[in-house]
Amino acid sequence: MRATDCTPANASIRAPSDAASVRNQRKVLCVFPGYTPSFGTFEYAYPIKGRVFAFMPPQGILVVAAYLPRTWDVRFVDENIRPAKDSEFAWADAVFVSGMHIQRRQILDINERAHRFGKPTALGGPSVSGCPDYYPDFDYLHIGELGDATDRLIALLDRDVSRPAHQIRCETTDRKLLSEFPIPAYDLAKLDRYFLGSVQFSSGCPYRCEFCDIPALYGRNPRLKSPQQVTAEIDSMLEHGNLGSVYFVDDNFIGNRRAARELVAHLIEWQKARGYPIEFACEATLNIAKYPELLAMMREALFCTIFCGIETPEVDALHAMAKDHNTTMPILEAIRVLNSFGMEVVSGIILGLDTDTPETPARILDFIDRSQIPMLTINLLQALPRTPLWDRLASEGRLNEDPSRESNVEFLLPYGDVVAAWRHCIAEAYRPDALYRRYAHNVEHTYPNRLKPPASPARASWVNVRKGIRVMANLVLRVGLLADYRDIFWRMAAPLVREGRIEDVIRVGLVAHHLITFARKAAEGAHNASFYSSNDRRLAM
Numbered sequence: 198m199r200a201t202d203c204t205p206a207n208a209s210i211r212a213p214s215d216a217a218s219v220r221n222q223r224k225v226l227c228v229f230p231g232y233t234p235s236f237g238t239f240e241y242a243y244p245i246k247g248r249v250f251a252f253m254p255p256q257g258i259l260v261v262a263a264y265l266p267r268t269w270d271v272r273f274v275d276e277n278i279r280p281a282k283d284s285e286f287a288w289a290d291a292v293f294v295s296g297m298h299i300q301r302r303q304i305l306d307i308n309e310r311a312h313r314f315g316k317p318t319a320l321g322g323p324s325v326s327g328c329p330d331y332y333p334d335f336d337y338l339h340i341g342e343l344g345d346a347t348d349r350l351i352a353l354l355d356r357d358v359s360r361p362a363h364q365i366r367c368e369t370t371d372r373k374l375l376s377e378f379p380i381p382a383y384d385l386a387k388l389d390r391y392f393l394g395s396v397q398f399s400s401g402c403p404y405r406c407e408f409c410d411i412p413a414l415y416g417r418n419p420r421l422k423s424p425q426q427v428t429a430e431i432d433s434m435l436e437h438g439n440l441g442s443v444y445f446v447d448d449n450f451i452g453n454r455r456a457a458r459e460l461v462a463h464l465i466e467w468q469k470a471r472g473y474p475i476e477f478a479c480e481a482t483l484n485i486a487k488y489p490e491l492l493a494m495m496r497e498a499l500f501c502t503i504f505c506g507i508e509t510p511e512v513d514a515l516h517a518m519a520k521d522h523n524t525t526m527p528i529l530e531a532i533r534v535l536n537s538f539g540m541e542v543v544s545g546i547i548l549g550l551d552t553d554t555p556e557t558p559a560r561i562l563d564f565i566d567r568s569q570i571p572m573l574t575i576n577l578l579q580a581l582p583r584t585p586l587w588d589r590l591a592s593e594g595r596l597n598e599d600p601s602r603e604s605n606v607e608f609l610l611p612y613g614d615v616v617a618a619w620r621h622c623i624a625e626a627y628r629p630d631a632l633y634r635r636y637a638h639n640v641e642h643t644y645p646n647r648l649k650p651p652a653s654p655a656r657a658s659w660v661n662v663r664k665g666i667r668v669m670a671n672l673v674l675r676v677g678l679l680a681d682y683r684d685i686f687w688r689m690a691a692p693l694v695r696e697g698r699i700e701d702v703i704r705v706g707l708v709a710h711h712l713i714t715f716a717r718k719a720a721e722g723a724h725n726a727s728f729y730s731s732n733d734r735r736l737a738m
Contacts, residue, residue: 241714261295291316325339383434441664473651481504487525690706
């Protein structure tokens with residue numbers, strides 16, 4: 198399908214000044230595509246938690262759903278929970294889709310299903326914004342963030358909901374301030390079906406890591422929501438279901454440290470006023486360990502987990518990928534600092550770097566043992582469009598888009614050796630005894646450093662108690678009785694149960710079961726070696 202521009206100069210209609218300036222009633226079906234299973238989406242923990250089918254509610258498409266005109270009828274389907282029905286496609290005047298590169302195959306499938314019913318399709322989100330040429334058959338492409346392109350798309354659909362003769366690209370040139378974003382349409386989502394909640398505070402990252410597409414997509418000067426806006430979103434989330442944990446999906450929580458301090462100060466007061474109903478997690482660069490005052494505030498706000506893209510313990514590799522900020526203090530020291538404030542570290546690790554040697558897997562496993570990090574998302578290097586890595590490898594002729602491969606990178610080491618190293622690392626890292634040994638360290642040295650929230654109706658509600666009983670019963674059955682590593686589980690769990698630390702038993706048992714199960718299946722070849730791999734493997738519970 199040939200594309201035409203949707204810029205103000207070429208548009209035959211004026212964009213509305215706001216999303217409510219429409220004349221016609223429309224029905225919009227927003228569909229979020231399924232994910233390929235990965236370490237970080239916890240599929241194997243869902244049966245234990247019960248009634249959970251997906252990881253986090255998708256922020257982007259729910260924001261767009263909330264931004265659409267109030268007079269329009271909007272429905273939302275997350276295909277991680279269930280497929281969109283034929284009757285829903287038939288009902289809609291238009292179908293909106295959003296997603297990442299990892300969801301490309303599923304995105305294309307949604308487009309095909311919508312077209313069977315003759316419905317126009319519009320695609321937005323990071324994948325199409327990074328590489329619009331991936332999606333030649335969509336009717337409308339929304340490239341960039343919420344802004345003037347969104348208003349133009351709404352105006353086009355307000356005028357005509359028949360499929361256009363040629364693809365129309367709407368590209369944002371004037372994006373909305375984050376402070377103008379609406380609260381995501383949580384009323385359309387079944388929040389009790391998700392593993393944890395999500396919220397966005399900032400967009401963009403000041404660093405320029407070689408493999409990362411965030412600066413190209415969202416800029417290097419982080420744009421921000423107000424603290425009051427963030428807590429209003431969390432209040433809305435709680436109104437539609439308390440998930441217990443909320444993850445800040447910011448690419449770097451401390452991209453603007455002063456703004457982060459202001460937010461955390463506000464979160465402290467919000468938690469105190471509401472009885473600490475939830476705990477927080479975030480993503481941040483490892484140099485957050487250099488700011489103990491901020492960490493102390495985060496502890497008081499009940500931040501319990503930080504994902505840090507450590508990537509590799511090899512310093513030369515960090516310099517080569519332009520991640521020098523991970524070398525400003527020794528990595529193990531930084532991890533100990535974070536643990537001292539009660540924050541468990543989750544780490545990203547990459548294999549297949551140009552600097553890797555045959556000794557790299559052994560160094561990674563040694564680092565895992567010494568760091569005592571329980572969960573590490575170990576991936577093969579993947580080159581994403583609009584990254585310095587993509588540009589460099591393209592110039593070197595080292596991009597390989599063979600869909601049967603685990604990575605689109607032509608490694609300097611033999612491909613088979615790199616994949617075998619990945620399988621070896623995950624098999625060793627997630628042996629039940631090794632994983633539970635690292636968790637035991639955190640149970641003893643990290644969890645006791647956390648703030649102990651006061652007893653409150655928000656925390657000890659009958660809904661939460663009932664949920665805890667259900668999860669603990671499922672955990673005892675599936676892990677404590679049926680798992681082949683049940684003896685290892687009980688060596689950790691029994692003392693904690695005697696101490697009344699049931700939440701810690703659940704915290705460890707849930708995630709450990711997923712990691713052990715996923716790693717075993719991945720080592721057998723049932724899962725991809727990269728979160729961004731194009732291999733089409735389906736989840737087998």
